[in-house]
Amino acid sequence: MLERFRRSFPARRDDPRETPDDPRVTADGPPEAAAPVTVDEPPPAVDPWANPPAGHDPAPRPPAAPEPASGEPATPERADSDPAQAVDPAPAAEPALPTGPRDLPGTAPTIGRAAPPQLGQVNPAIALRPPAVALDGTSAGGFRVAAASLIGAGHLVSGQPRQDSYNFMVGESGRLYVAVADGLGSKPASQLGANLFTESVLIAAAQAEKADPQAEPDPAELLAQASTRTARVVEEAYRLDPRTVGFVGAVAVLDERGCRMARVGDVSAFTMTADGFDEAFTADEGPLNVVSASMPGEKPEQVELVEVAPAGVVAFGTDGFANDLRTSGALREWLAGQWRVPHLPFAIGDTLRYRRQGSHDDRTAVVVWRTGGDDAP
Amino acid sequence: MTSSELFTVFPVFLCVDVSASMAGGSIEAVNKALPDIQNEMRSNPMVGEIARVGLMTFSDDSRVVIPLCDLADAHLPELMVEGGTNFAAAFRGMRQAIESGMTSLPKGTPVYRPVVFFMSDGAHQAREDWTDALHQLTDKSWKFAPEVVTFGFADAQQESMQKIATRFAFIAKNSDPVTQVREIMNAIIGSIRTTSTSLADPAKQEGLYLDAPTEHFTPLPAITI
Numbered sequence: 001m002l003e004r005f006r007r008s009f010p011a012r013r014d015d016p017r018e019t020p021d022d023p024r025v026t027a028d029g030p031p032e033a034a035a036p037v038t039v040d041e042p043p044p045a046v047d048p049w050a051n052p053p054a055g056h057d058p059a060p061r062p063p064a065a066p067e068p069a070s071g072e073p074a075t076p077e078r079a080d081s082d083p084a085q086a087v088d089p090a091p092a093a094e095p096a097l098p099t100g101p102r103d104l105p106g107t108a109p110t111i112g113r114a115a116p117p118q119l120g121q122v123n124p125a126i127a128l129r130p131p132a133v134a135l136d137g138t139s140a141g142g143f144r145v146a147a148a149s150l151i152g153a154g155h156l157v158s159g160q161p162r163q164d165s166y167n168f169m170v171g172e173s174g175r176l177y178v179a180v181a182d183g184l185g186s187k188p189a190s191q192l193g194a195n196l197f198t199e200s201v202l203i204a205a206a207q208a209e210k211a212d213p214q215a216e217p218d219p220a221e222l223l224a225q226a227s228t229r230t231a232r233v234v235e236e237a238y239r240l241d242p243r244t245v246g247f248v249g250a251v252a253v254l255d256e257r258g259c260r261m262a263r264v265g266d267v268s269a270f271t272m273t274a275d276g277f278d279e280a281f282t283a284d285e286g287p288l289n290v291v292s293a294s295m296p297g298e299k300p301e302q303v304e305l306v307e308v309a310p311a312g313v314v315a316f317g318t319d320g321f322a323n324d325l326r327t328s329g330a331l332r333e334w335l336a337g338q339w340r341v342p343h344l345p346f347a348i349g350d351t352l353r354y355r356r357q358g359s360h361d362d363r364t365a366v367v368v369w370r371t372g373g374d375d376a377p
Numbered sequence: 378m379t380s381s382e383l384f385t386v387f388p389v390f391l392c393v394d395v396s397a398s399m400a401g402g403s404i405e406a407v408n409k410a411l412p413d414i415q416n417e418m419r420s421n422p423m424v425g426e427i428a429r430v431g432l433m434t435f436s437d438d439s440r441v442v443i444p445l446c447d448l449a450d451a452h453l454p455e456l457m458v459e460g461g462t463n464f465a466a467a468f469r470g471m472r473q474a475i476e477s478g479m480t481s482l483p484k485g486t487p488v489y490r491p492v493v494f495f496m497s498d499g500a501h502q503a504r505e506d507w508t509d510a511l512h513q514l515t516d517k518s519w520k521f522a523p524e525v526v527t528f529g530f531a532d533a534q535q536e537s538m539q540k541i542a543t544r545f546a547f548i549a550k551n552s553d554p555v556t557q558v559r560e561i562m563n564a565i566i567g568s569i570r571t572t573s574t575s576l577a578d579p580a581k582q583e584g585l586y587l588d589a590p591t592e593h594f595t596p597l598p599a600i601t602i
Contacts, residue, residue, distance in 0.1 A: 112384055115422035153423060158571075287490040323487055327383035358385035358427045358487075 017338070017347045106350050111330050112357030120156030128192045129161040135345035139371070141170040143254065144342035145178075147366040148349040152320055154360035160185075163247075164318045164364040165194035169202040173213055174255065177205040178366050179226070180267050181249035182318040184294055189238075193245030196233055197295065200226035201251050219251040219262035220303050223295075226251070227264075231296035246294045252316055254368060259308040261316075264298045268322040269306070272313035272339060276332045280306045283326055313339055314368045320361030321352065328356060342369045385487045387427045387573055388445055388478060390523065391565065392471050394497035395434040396462040398532065402555035403498060404458050410562030411453050417566050418449040424573040425449055431478050436460045437503070439470025445478025463503035464541070467495070468510035471523075475514075479521045491523040492572075494565045495541060498531035498554060508540075508602055515543055526587065528564065528594075530557035539600040545587055547594040560593040 101119040122129070132151040138144070151162035163183030170176050179201035183190025204225040208217050226249075231242040248265020261269055261280065269280040281304060284292065293302035308314065317325070324331050331354060338351050352363045393407060411432075418425040431445035436459035443451050475491055482488065493514075501507050515522055529538040530549035538546045547564070549557035567588030589596070 112382060113422075113426060115426060118423075157423065287488055323385070327385075327485065327487055329380040330382060356384075360423060360427070 017341050017343045106353040108351060108354035109330065109334055110355045111328055114355035114357050114359070115153065117355070118153050118156045120151075120153075121159045123159030126159075126161055128189055130165065130191055130195060132156070132162055133349065134162075134166070135349045136168075137342070137344035137346075137348055140168065140176055141174045142256075142371055143170070143176045144369040144371055145176070145366065146343035146345070146348035146369075147364075148345075148352045149364040150349065150352050150362065152360050152362040155362060161191045162362050163191045163194055164320065164362040165191070165198045166316075166364050166366050167198040167202055168366060169205060171205060171209040173209055175209075175217065176252075176254040176368065177202060177217075177222070178252040178254070178316055178368065179249065180252075180316050180318060180364060180366060181247050182265070182267060182320075182362070182364070184246040184248070187244055187246040189234075189240055189245045190247050192234065192238065192240070193230055193242075193247040193296070194249065196230040196245070197226050197247060197249050200229040200233075201249075203229065205253075217253050219253050219260050220305055222253070223249070223251045223262045223264065223303060224298075224300075227295040227298060234296075242296050245296070248294050250316065252314075254314070256310065258310045259314055261306050261308070263304050263306075264293050264295050264302050266292075266319045266322070268317060268319070269308070270315045270317070270322075270325060271308055271311040272315070272336060276336050277315070277325060279322075279326065280308050283322075310370065312370055315339070315365050316368075317365040318362065320359070320363040321365045323361075324354075324356055324359050324363075331356065339367055342371075343367065381483070383483055383486045385427055385489075386429050386482060387489045387569075388429050388431070388475070388491040389569055390431045390433060390445070390471060390474060390478070390491060390493045392467055392493055392495045393432070393434050393456065394436070394462060394467075394499065395456055395459050396436040396499060396502075397458055397460060398462075398499050400458045403531070403558050404456055406555050406558035407562065408455050410559065410566075411456075413562065414566055414569070415448050415451070415453060417570060418447065421570060421573075424570050426573075428569050428573045429478075430569075431474055433467075433470055433474050434459075435463065435467035435470060437463050437466065439466045439474075441470070441474050441477075444474070445481065461502045462497065462499045463505070464497075464501040464507035464537070465503060465505050465510040468507060468514045472510075472514045472519075475521050475523060491521055493523045493525045494528065494568075495525055496528040496530070496558075496561050496565075497533050497538075498529075500532065500534045500537065511541060511602075526568075528561040528589075530554060530561060535597060536600065539597050540602045542597075542599045544599050545589075546597040546599055547589050548597060550593055550595060564589040564594065 103117060134149040137146040145168055147166050147168065149162065149164045149166055155162060163185065165181045166179065168176060168178045179198040181194035181197045183194040201222055204222045205217060208215065208222065234240050234242045234245050248267055250261055250263035250267040252259055252261040252269065263281065266284055270277040271280065335351060348367065352365060395404065414430065418428065429445050430448040432443040434440050434442055434456060442454055442456065471493055479488065479491065515525060525541060525543045527538040527542040527546045528549065529535065531554045533548065535548055538548060549560055551557050551560065568586065571586040571588050
């Protein structure tokens with residue numbers, strides 16, 4: 001039935017992409033871009049019997065304990081109950097279990113000499129812990145939005161929580177509001193600050209729309225209000241010093257006229273072009289671990305503004321993603337191929353599962369597709 | 378945006394005193410520990426991906442023994458003791474080593490602030506004043522200005538270690554110089570490891586994760602000069 005349906009109604013080019021298990025992608029999606037990278041690490045451990053590679057005959061599965069016939073007791077009688085009826089004393093072979101941490105195979109490339117996936121740990125007494133992964137893939141008014149935030153290998157290994165955060169909202173006006181934040185590693189509760197900030201941006205946007213639906217929202221004003229609310233909530237609700245939740249962040253407002261964005265720190269935005277990606281902001285050239293500006297408590301002159309004409313695809317990201325995109329031709333080529341079409345949650349998450357030498361930070365990307373107009377991808 | 382691959386680098390420089398007072402067990406302990414640093418690069422992929430190490434020695438003058446490189450692939454020479462102790466020569470040589478090492482990286486390479494681990498067992502002996510050379514090394518207007526972490530042991534002067542350090546200064550507690558050197562090298566390896574891996578939020582870590590346990594070291598407040 002499914003096959004007949006698909007033959008009758010061929011998938012549109014912009015059908016949302018899901019992970020390769022989804023037959024829509026395999027059958028109808030655009031050809032996969034070849035990953036121009038060397039794969040120099042073994043793939044993640046998978047159960048070879050549960051998921052054998054195509055064309056490969058796995059080793060015979062070790063014998064499992066014999067299944068009891070229907071109606072027979074599941075466990076043998078005790079041998080000492082009737083010596084004449086004693087069962088074979090040889091122990092039944094136990095089913096083999098997969099070794100090592102198990103994950104799903106991904107399609108994202110390995111670039112350079114990258115460490116294998118890490119099991120990670122959780123440090124004791126970290127109460128303010130967001131989940132290690134957040135995913136979204138949905139329509140939002142006149143936009144499609146897919147977003148993923150993945151904990152970095154460094155945080156996994158050191159037992160720290162993911163410190164990136166994102167959120168988005170479509171207003172009654174049809175505008176799309178996107179917030180992205182990245183907690184400062186040197187601040188003990190920065191994950192709280194990042195999460196409160198993205199939440200506060202949407203609250204500020206909703207209030208602004210309610211107050212005057214026709215007014216042009218100012219992303220810098222939304223950012224300032226969100227920063228102020230974050231500091232207040234941290235103090236009043238969590239009884240923490242706002243200096244302990246430092247973060248960098250950005251606010252974007254998208255409508256039919258394009259995208260206006262305000263940021264403090266190195267969260268960035270990229271538009272997809274025929275040649276790949278263009279960065280909306282000017283990238284910092286200083287050392288990566290020297291923070292130029294952060295929130296809360298930012299100064300007005302530290303807020304950077306940028307305006308981007310309507311683009312088919314815009315990606316907002318924290319530096320863990322932005323640095324890789326800037327410095328990896330292989331990644332840009334691969335993502336440009338992938339992100340031509342809207343994604344569903346697991347597919348967008350899979351695109352950020354690339355492994356890259358020296359890339360250990362949390363990664364967050366919010367990708368927005370326009371679903372109408374001539375500039376649609 | 379570059380079309381090539383530029384991988385993030387955490388530059389680490391070791392600045393080791395090889396004056397005559399290091400003769401015997403102390404220099405042997407340093408030589409014995411260098412392969413341990415190399416093994417860390419080889420055995421811990423998250424460290425090996427990102428940390429690049431340079432080694433410089435100083436006595437009357439300075440010498441770049443290993444330029445900034447992937448230590449996993451480097452040949453490790455045996456360090457030999459030399460003459461007196463000239464901190465000014467050490468700082469001048471270190472600035473040159475950093476400049477040379479950082480500019481040898483492909484243009485546009487994302488880097489963390491360089492870190493210098495400075496270890497000495499004695500006092501500055503040369504006539505020239507060393508503070509000017511230190512200021513040149515740590516001048517914040519220089520784009521490669523490093524974080525300097527000092528480890529003093531044996532006859533090292535506490536105040537000098539405090540002045541040389543940008544933020545973190547330590548004096549080894551144990552009275553045996555060989556044990557002191559061993560603990561310092563362990564602390565350096567631990568700090569490279571912890572910083573390289575925790576750096577994962579490297580991007581926002583304004584500084585270092587130092588692994589200098591208080592049972593072996595006395596932390597000292599840095600003194601600005």
